[in-house]
Amino acid sequence: MKLIVGLGNPGTKYAGTRHNVGFSVIVGLADKYNIELSEKKHKAIYGRGMIEGEKVILAMPQTFMNLSGESVRELVDYYKCDPSDVIVAYDDIDLAVGKLRIREKGSAGGHNGMKNIISHLGTQEFVRVRVGIGKKPDRMDLADYVLSRFGKDELPEIKAGCDNACDAIALILKDSAAAAMNKYN
Template sequence: MGVSSLLDKLFPSGNGGGSEGPPWIVVGLGNPGAEYKNTRHNVGWWCIDELIKRTNVELNRKRKEVRYAEVELGGTQVILAYPRTFMNKSGLALSYLTNRFKTTPENILVVTDDINLKPGSVRIRKKGGPGGHNGLKSIITALGTNEFPRVRIGVGNPDSSDEQVSHVLGTFDPDTRDLVRSAATRAADAITMIVNGEIDNAMNQYNAQADKKPNKKKNDDGASKPN
């Protein structure tokens, strides 16, 4: 039996909460390469790392645009994934995965950094625009809709909008890093709730804790490979 046939047997239906349908897709956004591993822009990967650790798997299925693994979270079938492209091409990973697993946007969960949230905060939305985030922008274009849930992890805003690229591609000081790693762990808890049909409960629990910073102009964050 080929790999594709085996996967079809493993995932004939099964969308979450134990009902039949395609699996959930949970994708953490970030840039590939060791030099980006600890940057603010890669906190979405930190959350996927936490889920990988909990489920004792590796992202051992590889395509040129994505690495992924099949797991269960609370009894729900889930695809955990990292894009293998730079941030502004993140939609390529979702194009492949949605075609492969026939998952619809409402069962796609994107985990991303957010410069407009206080470091260490977690906020969940059922849908929305990109908010200046090039990874989300690419995914919205690829899916043809912005109606998919996302979990945003706060990384803080630079003092000047001119510094946004260097900010998101920079690293945290030790104290802030610990705050954000803790947030990635809480985000993993929230994801388990969401894929098991508890998105409203997750929003009530985690959004109440998120202390959003005062409004600032949102510019594109230069989320691709540095030009």
């Protein structure tokens, strides 16, 4: 079983913000593969289903971004997943809006949600799908930027990026992270 986690902040106040693109990826996968996101346990909203012949759990931690690892740890323990069976989708300010970067492992790269997941799992050995949200303007506070919404001119790029992230995750499940990296990085 694979655990696919999208990072974001809970509540309507944060819906559609740059920091919530991980949630957008999970909703996109749920829609595409008819997986109902109706279970509320393990500090997450999640659903179970099949993608490319693999049993999956699609999860959106409800702990707020910086404590995402609490939910991921509970899900990994409850469903007896190995950390190597975890795929995390999240935002990246170092990538242009909608661009993807897939990695099989690595550091948190300054992302507090990822720092918390790495801390709770005790490893960096899990796949991550980063979706670009664009560089923050020089005079803007980082927190204000990641909690801002996309401009109208950015909406086509971020939609395409989230769609590509869904396709990349399906390719990871069907083939490998390396195949997804070759196609989308």
